[in-house]
Amino acid sequence: MPDPGLSPLQSSLPAAAARFGAHVLAQALAPTRAEGVEAPAEAGPALPPLPGPPSAPFAVPAAEAVPAPPDVVDVPLPADAPAPADVPAPADVFVPESGALERILRGPTGLGTSGLYLARRGEPPTPESPAAPAEGTPIPGLYHHPVPEPDSARVAEVSRRIKRWAVDEVQAYPPEWEDQFDGFSVGRYMVACHPDAPTVDHLMLATRLMVAENVVDDVYCEDHGGSPVGLGGRLLLAHTALDPVHTTQEYAPAWAESLLSDAPRRSYRSAMEYFVQAATPSQADRFRHDMARLHMGYLAEAAWAETAYVPTVAEYLAMRQFNNFRPCPTITDTVGGYELPADLHALPGMQRVIALAGNATTISNDLYSYTKELESPGLHLNLPVVIAQQEGLSDKEGYLKAVEVHNELMHEFEAAAAELAAASPDPRLVRFLRGVAVWVDGNHYWHQTNTYRYSLPDFW
Known part of the structure; x- marks a missing residue:
């Protein structure tokens, strides 16, 4: 099956908003890396040093405690590691003329913002990273951004x-x-x-x-x-x-x-x-909240399975907003060694961005795992199956319509991220948005290349 390349923008949003979103995220998707980065004050406080094997707060009797693993040697990136190549924006991207918007597009600058980039964009260009491997075929027509090889x-x-x-x-x-x-x-x-x-x-x-x-x-x-x-x-x-x-x-x-x-x-x-x-207490509590959301989604899906109920498409998408990848990108700041403060994380615009990221990546999972799930006993609900059953479509038509749903969610995500960055150009917030966008693309990369688990249906 030939590689169809990236699909064109098909957002239901106004074209300018969709293009602006794609451009902002394209600029944000390629942070370069160097060893020993510390986040400055403007980027949020650096998190405390990572601990060894934990013992609290979930202490158990000493006889039952898990023994500490032996010391291991960390593998930081070498200082001269090549930077990931920038993801090209579509050729017809609209670039705003406003100086303020241009600053958002290229990211935060000024005193104390160096930690938001692991290498400054003003430095001499570094050699391109090798392209992602050819293993696996992206779903034809699926809107996504390729990433460098990890x-x-x-x-x-x-x-x-x-x-x-x-x-x-x-x-x-x-x-x-x-x-x-x-x-x-x-x-x-x-x-x-x-x-x-x-x-x-x-x-x-x-x-x-x-x-x-x-x-x-x-x-x-x-x-x-x-x-x-x-x-x-x-x-x-x-x-x-x-x-x-x-x-x-x-x-x-x-x-x-x-x-x-x-x-x-x-x-x-x-x-x-x-x-x-x-993590900080705020980050830990945020994660617990998102895991409660995940478990609520599990329970809704289980209730439908017990009663052999096929939800409407709207009901299924509501369930998928909870039973989805949200807990993963929401910890991107902890993994990055900094903190997005709770008041910025709680902004309605940020909550929308995170929800859309989780929704889009989870529908991508529905699409890549489609043939795997068909092999399981009974009726396994995923978006293509629900669309086909509820809207009287063939399996192929249901699948291709699910691709369109994914693409619209992706464009909504990019436009919402661009809108939030323009409205609240706080360097900590912009860095977090960049991390979520990179997570979305890395998640697609893994699904595409994991041919051990996934194969595509013969619909093209």
């Missing part, structure tokens, strides 16, 4: 550490699942999504949480014994590994012991312990 040294080190954590620290996977764990390629996934992470330790914060979320999904919901029956109780108890129970002295030990009782809770508990020791 740093191979970091991918290898993250992959090594996460497998040791999953197998040895939390016993999340039995030996017979090893090939599936390797095939997930989570190291490549997280390095592609967080190219600005100062160290591998920062990358591991996101990687553990990603793996833990997939353990919960596999074991409680889907592939490895999951069931909609009784899911609410299982998710509630697992959520207490993220959001601790404050109870009496008599019953606290039983709760603490329960956190070690199965792979999902062990994974959540350990991943969250690492995260809370590196």
Whole structure:
């Protein structure tokens, strides 16, 4: 199947807004990297040094505590590492003449803003990074941005550490699942999504949480014994590994012991312990809130499965705003080693940007996992299936219409990010928007290139 390249802009928004959004995000998608970056005051306070293996706040009896792993050597990027190549904007992009808007397009400048770039754009150009591998074929007509190949040294080190954590620290996977764990390629996934992470330790914060979320999904919901029956109780108890129970002295030990009782809770508990020791209280609370949203979406989908209910397209998209990738891009500042303050994160415009990013990437997942899900027993809900069933379309027509829905969400995301950057050009906010945009593109890259898990339907 030939590579169709990038699809043209097809936003339902006014053309100028869509083009402005695409241009802002194109400029923001290629931060260059150097070792030892520190965020200045204007970029938000740098987070405290990353800890070793955690022990609090989810303490368990010493005899049951997970032993600390041996020391490992971090793999920061070399100072002379090539910068990721800029993603070209469409040829007909509208570039505003306003000086203020031009400053937004090129990012923040001035005293104290150097930490928002890991290398300044005014420096001499660096050699181009190699293009992303040809492995995998992007969905024809799907609007996306290509990304540079993730740093191979970091991918290898993250992959090594996460497998040791999953197998040895939390016993999340039995030996017979090893090939599936390797095939997930989570190291490549997280390095592609967080190219600005100062160290591998920062990358591991996101990687553990990603793996833990997939353990919960596999074991409680889907592939490895999951069931909609009784899911609410299982998710509630697992959520207490993220959001601790404050109870009496008599019953606290039983709760603490329960956190070690199965792979999902062990994974959540350990991943969250690492995260809370590196994040600020505000960042940790933000993540807990987004995980509660995720679990609410799981429960809605499970309720429909129990009653064999096929939701309307509008209902399905509402569910997908909760059962989606949102917890991943919302921690981009923690992984980047800085903080977007709570008042900026809570802005309605920022909440819209994050929601649209989660929605678009989750529909992309529906599209790439379509054939995989068709092989599972029973009716597996995804957007192409729901559109086809509810609107009387063929499988192909439902799939192609789902591609259009994804593209509109992507253009809405880019336009909303551009509008927010123009209205609130705070350097911390602009840096966070850049991180979310890079996460969106890295997420697509992983889906496209993960041919172990995904293949495309024969609709073209």
